[in-house]
Amino acid sequence: MAGLAMSDLRGIEKDLDRTVVACNDRCLYNAAKWAAELLNSLPEELNQASVSNKDIADAEDEDLSTSATSVDAHEAKLQRRERSKFLMAKSFFDCKEYDRCAVTLLPTLLPQQPISREPSVPVTPGKGKGKTGASPRAPRTWKPDLPELSQRSLFLALYARYIAGEKRREEESEMILGPSDGPVTANKELATISGLLEDYFQQRENAKTITRPSDGFLEYLYGIVLMKGRNEDLAKQWLIRSVSLNEWNWSAWVELGSLIGTTEELAAVSQHLTPSMPAFLFQIYVSQELYQSSDSLHTKLDQLLLVFPRSAFLQTQRALLHYHAKDFDSASSLFSSILAAHPYRLDSLDIYSNILYVMESSRPRLSHLATLASATDRFRPETCVIIGNHYSKSSAHEKAVIYFRRALTLDRSFLSAWTLMGHEYIELKNTQAAIESYRRAVDANRKDYRAWHGLGLGYELMDMHSYALYYYQRAAALQPWDPKMWAAVGHSFERCGKAENAIRAFKRALASASASSSSAPDAQGQGPAPGGFGGTTTNGAAGEQDPLAACVGGRLDADILHQIALLYEGLDELGEAAAYMELCLAQEEGPEEEDLVPGTSGAPTGTGVTLTTSKARLWLAKWAFAREEWARCVELANELCQDGFEVEEAKGLVRDVRGRTGEGAS
Template structure:
């Protein structure tokens, strides 16, 4: 993807306008995102003439004008000009976080009280699946909608929304306290929904059935309100309408991402979205959120980086792709370069701290925690980084303290909920761990780490039916992670469902070999290895075959397990990352030192147990030379030495008895 000079100029002008438009409506995160993208566009040569701008130019005489964007709709432009003084007052109130005062400038309480007293026919918003609901065209809203510009109306209703969110957090009190939960709702959602419903009804054309003259901002707000009210299908429809009307609003794209739970959902809605550079960025971002890391995704991201070479957002996406691929060393390098280029940027540093935690890079994590504390110690990302540092020091109480502080600042901080669950597991507080994981899932249903953590916690409580359900959810979100399938298989094994457990563990072998040997390596049933296989999984498969009475299959898998000590002859680099560790997720895998030979796994507890089983099986089939060979190897392993010595003595006695019987 490459843009010519004209397209680059148009994109720069559109981003400039977006920054101002989002700032005018107090959508500060969207404005910041657009500004970062704007500054990452390479600047034209100084000799070129200045570009046309849609911003108001400063005249040569008189005071400079107020910098606001124009409006192509004459009626809206006239309303905005008439409301300019009130708008500036309302925006100043919003900037000072006086949300109710901001809303009251345009929508006084008397008017909102009239909205609340409307008939029940307008209750609940615009829903296509509600029973007993009248169509929007047949409803009647009693209070007259005031004649306001869309910009002023959006600011007032958005201020009302933020007021409700603020009061909801205040009523929730302490994190995970008695009042903190799903019962505390934003009480302004119903008012905003009814008001917007009346506005859309007034603007909807009877002939075309479309909202005439809308600019997309109120559709965005209405979709956000419906999403908060758990009406996701209708929310998605209104958000898609919004990006068609104004595609540069990144906040709207993020709301759509939050409603996409699976890759199938993303592919389903993709054909309904506008085709432009924002939808391209949205597709990449959502794919990263869905843990996709395909070569085509890397290629698409590289194309975007060709247009925005220094974009922190796109560089973060690249780091996260490597992180999801378990290329922690590559992710650490990418995050390090991003931090060097933007030393005061705290966004996504919580993910960087997870990478440093897994790699056991304590000095770097200490530096990162100190840097975050200096820049802004009361940012949720800073608290998560510091909590990760204390967790690496095994100071779990302090880690929980900082994760709770992050949630006090932002109750939707996903990393804090999930990581706090891990810490409660370490502290053996299973009830608090389950509640933390559940809250993480409420914030983001795509977080496989929280589903996996719930499965592990219920497994500790020996509630295997619940654990199995959660492990399957995690495996559905992360199908190419062998740990997910291994957890499913082990849970089925404990439930006595050996046939299903064998299938799940074979899937884990396939996935593990795929990760180690590349996409070209596939061994179908798990019997032929294109690379090393996990001896522990092979041992468990063999044990389940033994319980099923299939001695031949059990022996076959025991032999494959022992063969992993020698490997296939392929060189494998040592690593300080143990991605097979039994932990809450790869984010929290306890780091271990490099070990084992370059070829194969070397002697492990699993291979020693398999060798012991084979030795005893050889004894039972009177294959004494084979039994002696295996028992002698066991004596050298240093794992099952005493049992091996006893087995050697037993084999010698039987061999002597056989020799005497032949004489």
């Protein structure tokens, strides 16, 4: 990557320039913005060389919209013929007159029934991933004719009709979390668009004698329609075809990434992709979306920054990698530098507000960020989320909910607002609303482990522990290096009466905490396997090796150690229970220096005396009393008297020991 020649950089510049024009022509503004930002983040010397070598006179005479993509003579002829109509239709789209834009280019889209008709093909969620909810091959009651149009005009007409359907769907959904909100209200234009695209591709397939190149945009639109209809496997195939034909259309890459839920799926998709710069960017983006954070990913980002040294997008990806690795200081520093360089850029600043929310002594910075975002654009979802976090930090949870709902009113697909609103409803003790918010979050993005964890918490508060266990397991599978996830799984197993599985989950939590404190997971996300915690599985090949085998030379969570000991006590394995109580007690002093992990800096620190360690000390004193280890029992009981916890019971133990020893002497 670092050895790219100047000619390769000029090729990238030319591709990005064409992509910006092509995406703007088709009203894919986010893709155009992404490509334009990358274009302007290329090295300065390349831009200066390009300006000096560019023939401005020829550029003014050239029809940029025709040359924006590789088109044959027939396609160019169609674009010239319909140019005036296309410009009018695009103006209608820019003015948000989507139906008018569609019928300008495709008059046969004029409805044969009222606009509020029911969808020709019911759009219902499938039973699982890859299941078809709305089949594009289902019979249609009304099928408009497809006149001869350029690919550009056909895309804009169908895309405008799709956006019009989405707009009507949101209008029919009415209020957030209302009775019509969610999957019950569908885009009624999907069946018509799907049928037209199916016929179009079938005609291209049948016309063997005429092989005209495709620009990839119609394949992208078909992939979106299939994805909205829950036909995800087929949607993935068409999106892969789209990015193969037009590799710089970032909107297609984003939609493809939303269909990838695991690193294994990413590896499988990558096998079908042609190695290229956009594919390289896509792999880093999806790895970040899958909460991966490793040295190899940072190395890849370093290589890309050599090509795009001023890219705010790549710098944001690095900040998000630090955020997923819980390195909030580094992530905050990067976001601060991005904000200083681009003070009016609101993209991903909602994540920055999340970081400031969890950092200590950061309320003034969060307040300043909210003021800055509000001054830039008060009606952006990111701004509403930032202000909501500001109110939540101040414990004004009702006001926080108002702003999170406002963000969702502006964009119902804005994932972080659903999750954060669920958190606020938990604080307000509105469990039902919290569960529904979290459910909408996972509907929008199945990779959001925070929403899965929130669902588990909601059902736990309702004492529905089997449901809570399922959702906690989903969260732990997505974030296997987060001890909080495994601790939640362990507590749910305990409440479901599955002590052995609970012990194994708690041990995973300890192992995850120890591993995350020493090193981050690798690029493939290898960590404690989420399997082996089924309803009937208690032992197996994966469970033979104690997860704590690698936890050497670090401070462990005393509460989890105490919980494991109590579970062993319930299983009548008192020897194991005593061993974990001793481990819990040892956390007061921390690990010895010779037990520290090599390369760890700083003196070992313990927790000091806590309520949990005092409970462990009392349990061990009773254990010593039962084993007639009088000296050990008195020692532990005297320590309890000095600590101030469980003093009366400790004094009683001392009296009993003295009574027993006095009887033994007589």
